[in-house]
Amino acid sequence: MVKLRFPNQTEIEIPNGTTIAQLAAEQENPRALAGGILNGKVHDLNYRLNKSGAFEWITRGSLIGQMMTERTLSFLFITAVRLCFDGLDVLIEHSLAGGLYGTLIRKEPVTLAELEQVEAKMRDMIAKKEPIHRRVVSKAEAVAHFEALGMPDKASLLRQRTSAKCSIYTCAGVDDYFYGVMLPDASWIGQFTLRKVHQGFWLSTEKEFIDQPKLFEVYRQFERRGQETGISMVSQLNEKIREGCLPQLIKDNENRVARDLDTLADQIAARPELKIVLIAGPSSAGKTTFSRRLAFALHERGRNPIAISMDDFFLNREDSPRLPDGTHDYENIECLDLKLFNTSMEALISGQPVVLPTYDFKLGEKRFIRDPLTLKPDQILILEGLHxxxxxxxxxxxEAAKFRVYINALTHLNLDRHNRITTTDYRLIRRMTRDYQFRGRSVQSTLDGWEQVKAGEDRYIYPYQEQADFLFNTSMDYELPILKTILAPLLDQVPVAAPEYIEANRIRRLLAYFDGGDPALVPHDSILAEFIGGSVFEE
Structure with a gap:
């Protein structure tokens, strides 16, 4: 018998070899359960429980459940394309509008008629409940198998695995490897949308596609750059590192950032009517270093910048909105004294003297202790803030006085053709590293608050990114090898029993695909230095 202990400390005994699906069938809503976690390890519904220990359900709506759904939907699409078009392969490129954007691997763009054919095939597999089988093989066997299938990117990725075994998934005779577990069969994908977008396709569980042309163009630029440099997959990056090219790679990436900053500064400096630059972006996008480097670039062009933080315009703590649990919701726009902010900016732009507030986070109140500020004709305000x-x-x-900048780490680098690295993971890795290095926070502490951070970004940042006059991408090809060197040992220290272990282990396994890099190679004015240390902008 196997004894399972649930998070509420209740225990049950079940026969050895019971599948998670059989256990789920006894629950009130089995289809709401996507799998289970046994002793800190994620398993699909077909997994046979043969060890006692701590067990908890993976719900369809949880982060892990959502990733399983996206993975399974991708596999169904890839399978349908291969069955419809004689083994034609797919490139899953990046996220877009709540879904995935990708292309077919050929010169010609996908046609509407082809996507209709693929969609019909997918819906047929869903109706037939096409099973998704998993088999475990040795790493050497998996590498040889995917090389024989003409999938060198996947074979190269698997060579990086530290585990001696690999899982191969099969659906309708099509084999693939995915970075994580799957749902048990095609019928678990209910609502999905497939449509032609630009030169490729958009695949999502969402019903409506909302175009994001500015964001898409940034991704396009970086996809093209990856093709030009030969670094679009992790295996290609590792090869460059092993060839001793990391110093040159760092130099090339830093030069690209500098050129993009110059382009932005030129646009702003060419418009003398501009009086305020508004900068927003999600956590760990690199806003602090970016803002200071932009300020230097503008100063060189005769526009003397004055930095202002929106945080200084917080309402007094006693007047701030609260979350349902009673804690203050500091990411809510209602936390800002919007009236004071707007009147202060209006007065400054019109040349009037203004005493700006300074927010005392210990006391939880604004203080007016600065000297009056008067904006001179050659000066420009640089304002960074969540909202x-x-x-x-x-x-x-x-409107004529404002210039809006959206900043994010939009990576084009993928594990292989079918497994993407999310922008969210890039930023989380940056944040865990920075929080440990400079803010006295453990990896567990950062992970514990990450869902709330993301929820705030979904509500208050992403809906407005397309309104920016300039989208700036801070991601660099070389950064994950550098961050791995610092973060991987910290992730190893998270105990299995900790609630944050699952996510810490997922990130640890992601970083395991990368060769390490020396943090000492990173320039002191780099955006990455904001997270690893040694930045010339450290206060």
Missing amino acids: ALNPRSSEKIA
């Missing part, structure tokens, strides 16, 4: 692109934050400021 900087929200129209409400600057609704009283003339």
Whole structure:
């Protein structure tokens, strides 16, 4: 018998070899359960329980459950394309509008008629409940298998695995490897949308596609750059590192960032009517270093910048909105004194002297202790904040005086053709490293608060990214090998029993695919130095 202990400390005994699916069938809503976690390890519904220990359910709506759904939907699409078009392969490129954007691997763009054929095949597999089988083989066998299938990117990725075994998934006779477990059969994919977008396709569980042309163009630029440099997959990056090219790779990436900053600074400096630059982006996008480097670039062009933080315009703590659990919701735009902010900016832009507030986070209140500030004709305000692109934050400021910048780490680097690395993971890795290095926070502490951070970004940042006048991408090809060197040992220290272990282990396994890099190679003015240390902008 196997004894399972649930998070509420209740225990049950079941026969050895019982599948998680059989256990789920006894629950009130079995289809709401996507798998289970036994002793800190994620398993699919077909897994046979043969060890006692701590067990918890994976729900369809959880982060792990959502990733399983996305993975399974991708596999169904890839399988349908191969069955419809004689083994034609797919490139899953990046996220877009709540779904995935990708292309077929050939010169010609996909046609609407082809996508209709693929969609029909997918729906047929769903109706037939096409099973998804998993088999475990040795790493050497998996590498040889995918090389024989003409999938060198996947074979190269698997060579990087530290585990001696690999899982191969099969659906309708099509084999693939995915970075994580799957749902048991095609019928678990209910609602999905497949449509032609630009030169490729958009695949999502969402019903409606909302175009994001500015964001898409940034991704396009970086996809093209990856093709030009020959670094689109992790295996290609590792090869460059092994060839001793990391110093040159760092130099090339830093030069690209500098060129993009120059382009942005030129656009702003060419418009003398601009009086305020509004900068927003999600956590760990690199806003601090970016803002300071932009300020230097503008100063070189005769526009003397003055930095202002929106955080100084917080309402007094006693007047701030609260979350349902009673804690203060500091990511809510209602935490800002919008009236004071707008009137202060209006007055500054019109040349009037203004005493700006300074927010005392210990006391939880604004203090007016600065000397009056008067904006000179050659000066420009640089304002960074979570809500900087929200129209409400600057609704009283003339449009002609404003320039909006959205900043994020939008990676084009993927594990292989079918397994993407998310922008969210890039930023989480940056944040865990920075929080440990400079803020006295453990990896567990950062992971514990990450869901709330992401929820705030979904509500208050992403809806306004397309309103930016300039989208700036801070991701660099070389950064994960550098961050791995610092973060991997910290992730190893998270205990299996900790609630954050699952996510810590997932990130640890992701970083295991990368060769390491020496943090000492990173320039001191790099955006990455903000997270690893040694930045010339450290206070």
